[in-house]
Amino acid sequence: MIASFFELGGKLMVCAPCIEARKILKDDLIPEARIISGGTLVAESISADSVLTY
Structure with missing residues (x-):
């Protein structure tokens, strides 16, 4: 599944x-x-279409 993700x-x-x-x-x-x-994580999360966090 991770290969498909990438x-x-x-x-x-x-x-x-x-x-x-x-x-x-x-x-x-x-x-x-x-x-x-x-800070970069926050900026990327705001601009992303979707985010998965764990």
């Missing part, structure tokens, strides 16, 4: 402050994950 143009953006607080390392993420600042 094939259809989906982007996986990960909030840097969120992963730092949880002690998650970049190496723990899949290669397609893009680590972004909290």
Whole structure:
């Protein structure tokens, strides 16, 4: 399912402050994950057609 998500143009953006607080390392993420600042996450979420958060 994740392959289809990326094939259809989906982007996986990960909030840097969120992963730092949880002690998650970049190496723990899949290669397609893009680590972004909290402010960028907010801006991207506002401009996106849809957002899935977990």
